[in-house]
Amino acid sequence: MTKFFKTLAISTALLAASGAVFAESHAAMSPEDAVAARQTHMKLLGQNMGVLGGMAQGKMDYDAAAAQAAADALVENAMIADMAKFPEGSDSDSIATSRALPAIWTNFDDFTAKAEACTVAATGMQAAAGQGLEAVQAAMGALGGSCGSCHETYRKPK
């Protein structure tokens, strides 16, 4: 298990680093690269959510340090840091593998606000993660809700 968390921490750091590179050079990032980067990013968020959710759902034992590490990683990779990965032309009409609906670019302010809400929820989880299982369970609802509010409006069904 420790190895798993180490790998997770390393891949998180790598992804954060690659995110920084993308952010600096996003004008040069092709829409195809943006889609691939977003999807990797989402998988990583899912992995960290999996640690917290697995504990919240009783599928693994609560471990304060592991929960904190996962929550810290979530904040580091929260959506708001990811706006550079949403260039025009990376929507589901333009790229077959993309599930990002064109509505994102016609409502970019709302999309950004929802991404910001995700960051707020992740920060809430960061504060709760070390405070015991019940605190994690309570923060999980808000976090899931913030993911869902974007997926509801801006993600194409498969």
Place this chain on the structure above:
Amino acid sequence: MGKLLTSLGALALVGLGTAWMLTEPDPLPASSIDGLIGDPERGALVFAAGGCASCHAAPEADDQTASHLGGGRRFETQFGTFIAPNISSDPVHGIGNWSDLEIVNAVMRGVSPEGAHYYPAFPYSSYIRADVADIVDLAAYLRTLPAVATPSLDHEVGFPFNIRRSLGGWKLLFLNEDWIVQTELDAQETRGSELVEGLAHCGECHTPRNILGGSNTSAWLGGAANPSGDGTIPNITSGKLDWSAEDIAIYLESGFTPSFDTAGGEMVHVVRNMAKLPQSDRDAIAAYLKAVPPVTQ
């Protein structure tokens, strides 16, 4: 020749007359609600299971205003655009003056108090399998919700779908109250079938439709084109969905998939509703989905 024409004419008249009779609305009789008294508390659960607010709340509704049923959400389909009507307790614009029987016939038969057919965008072809007592409870609950004075808008549907009488023909073909899964189910799976095939109307999106918009029940819950937008709605039979029953129940409560993706699109509303039901109902839905014949495609 004249005689032949007369005979043909007579035959055509008989045909038209028969068509007219066959397409006549077929409401439930008043006796179907004999002795039933609506319980609004139970009705709140029926309301959640039926997902009424998901369509009839205002398009901009949030959690607080989801019970304001003024309508207005638009559903763009291949047959035209349907606009959810006001079903709030407003006596003029909503259904505040409707009797229990009128509400039961709207929900379970797709027939308005004036005797007109509703379009099957209103999922009465699933609600027909509901328990009449549940719908009387629902009616009692709907009366407790706020009145909203927003007028209902006409659907934007072109010829020939704008002839409501023709929906009588659609009902003849596609409306029936038989259970779809006919194999023997245990008590928990049976409760699941009541929800999935009835109130929760899962098949409306998860089952493919034929060219006339009827449900293709040979691929029941086998996934379909999104009826109102881009993309596809997934196959939720065990032919494709490999989640455990516990995974399914957790998803319906929390919106989290086993890999901690979340529900999106219309399923966000569905999860919000399913989370209001007792745990036993989510478990029943999961057990039923495991018992549905797998569709592989």
